[in-house]
Amino acid sequence: MKTFNLNLFIISFLWVVFSMDARSQNYTRERDFVIAPMVGIGGIVPSKVALVSGTAAARAAWIASYRGELVSKDGTVQQHTYYTGLWGLETYYRWKDRRSSNRWSVGLSTAWHQHVFKLEHPFSFSYKGYDISATVWNVNYVRTGLMLRRTWMKEWAGTYIQLGGYYSTLFYDQSPSGPQGLKAWEDEFIEQGNGDRTKAYNIQKGVIQVVPEIGMQYGKNSGIEFSIAYYHPLQNLFQMETSFVKLNQVMGVNRMDVSLGVVMANIKLPITVMKRRETVTSEPKVYEPKPVKEPKPKKIKEPKPKKEPKLKEPKKTKLEKPVEKAEPEPKPLVPSRYDEAVVNQPLVMENIYFELTKSDLLESSYKELDRVADWLKANSSVEIRLEGHTDKIGDSEKNLILSRDRVNAVREYLIRRGVSSARITTKGYGDTRLVCKPSPCEKNRRVEMVITKR
Structure with missing residues (x-):
């Protein structure tokens, strides 16, 4: 018991000392508004491919960019350059801690994303005179949402962690046959009994993403930032099914849930556009004791004599007959021939x-x-x-x-x-x-x- 009282006294004493010290010192309050253009490159996290039937399974590959020729359904060949990247802008309100250079930030982030992913076929085949071994798609969408950041500064540099919640709106999917829009589509590349047939369905207009991010900052106010972020979708963007045909026989049917999971490396250029800085002086307040008022004597009221309540004769009530409610008839179950x-x-x-x-x-x-x-x-x-x-x-x-x-x-x-x-x-x-x-x-x-x- 004595040890507990001693520890309580020490904690109370330190709290009073530090409180008095905090009230007796000055500190600088900083508030600013920041606009940060950003650009990023990255790679898609491959979606899982499930083999529905057959023995031939495709494989979703790690890919950050693609540059080469793509063959469309009508046999035309075009040179395409796809890559996974973003262009965007972050705007946030930032404030500094009372007695350090560490900061909190909260704001809005928006960006245009372009993602490329590749499906490698289990066997190659010829189509319109070209050898086909893989299919490449390009997804374009805009995401926007809120972000919260905590920055630890040391002199002119620092590190930060950031958490964002974004809503991604799909614009179109660029397949080998051109932009597909937001409707279900199908591509077929079969010639002389060899090739593949791809269907896309359950296409979502928007997907919610949770984005943790970690980075480094150079410059106290404006400067440059480098960060790595992971975009984790809470649902699939669309579903895809590909059938592989060899010698007029379906070798395998693959199903893939296409998501927007991606790892991005970003560069940001924060620019302070509004800044407010003021020195706050905290002085101890002197409280004067308030005069104590003497309580007024309360008046004692004499109790009034209680009146005896009059006895009332009970009212005659008529006995009502209970109303019987008809029970609802159960709905008949529709029998099915498959029950038997x-x-x-x-x-x-x-x-x-x-x-x-x-x-x-x-x-x-x-x-x-x-x-x-x-x-x-x-x-x-x-x-x-x-x-x-x-x-x-x-x-x-x-x-x-x-x-x-x-x-x-x-x-x-x-x-x-x-x-x-x-x-x-x-x-x-x-x-x-x-x-x-x-x-x-x-x-x-x-x-x-x-x-x-x-």
């Missing part, structure tokens, strides 16, 4: 139609596919496999590829309707599992659903 499906037993999906010899779904198929999507979302634990079959007409290898493409088209539609891609797998059998003969027979051209997990 047996695990690992194929069930033919009705009213699924494609264009002749193609994998494009007809609009008459959407109604049934919407029912399947609603049923899957209502039964979130169910996992399925879609199996495609064709009639025995024409080449068997082409029929196998057609059956794979058709079930993949059904799978893509269900994913767009909100079903998780992890719950749906596909398998194409071509004309190996006929249910009726001779050909042609309409029942052979079908898509079956197999429940693999309930």
Whole structure:
């Protein structure tokens, strides 16, 4: 107990001494407004590529810039120069600590960004007489938001950390075939049965980013700054799916979530445009004791005699009959033919139609596919496999590829309707599992659903 009282006394004494010292000294208060143009270069953090089906997987590469020829879908070749960089401006209000040169800053940051990323193909192929081994895209967007900075100064140099929260607005995506805008698009480079087909969908107009940054400053007020920042997106910019075809056979289907994750090296030129500096003198205040007023004697009031309350006769109340409320009738559940499906037993999906010899779904198929999507979302634990079959007409290898493409088209539609891609797998059998003969027979051209997990 004595030790505790001694420590409390020492802490109280030091606090009083330093408080008196602080009040007895002068300090300089500095406030200024800064405009800082900036430029930066960097590299994209590669997005993760997932192999959906097949054995050939593409690879997203580390890349900061690209300069070379790009082949478009019509076979024209253009010289392009892409790089990952930014041009922007930071404006912030800055103030200095009371007894040091350290500073706080808060303000607004805006910049134009250009990002380049590259997808390397699992095999090269020829298109319009040119060898294709990779695809390059260029994303352009504007980001703006708030930033908070803490700077530690020592004489004319210092270090700082900065945290920003920005909203990035997409302008366009420059693909080999030109600017794509904000709509879903598709590029196809297939010639003589070899090539690739790329689709982009779920394109977001804007993405929120959290940006930590660390840097060095040279110059007390105006000068030059060097920093490194990491742009961490809180969601994907868009999704991309690429199918690789070799000898008219799909070797692999890759899916990639394209984000705006990037590491940037920046150079800034802070310019002080408004500065206010004043010396503040803190003098100890002398407090005079206030005169003590004598309390006035309180008057004692005599209690008044209480009146006895009159007893009232209770009112006669009429007994009301309870009103019986009708219970709402339960809504009938809409039964589905898929409720009775047996695990690992194929069930033919009705009213699924494609264009002749193609994998494009007809609009008459959407109604049934919407029912399947609603049923899957209502039964979130169910996992399925879609199996495609064709009639025995024409080449068997082409029929196998057609059956794979058709079930993949059904799978893509269900994913767009909100079903998780992890719950749906596909398998194409071509004309190996006929249910009726001779050909042609309409029942052979079908898509079956197999429940693999309930």
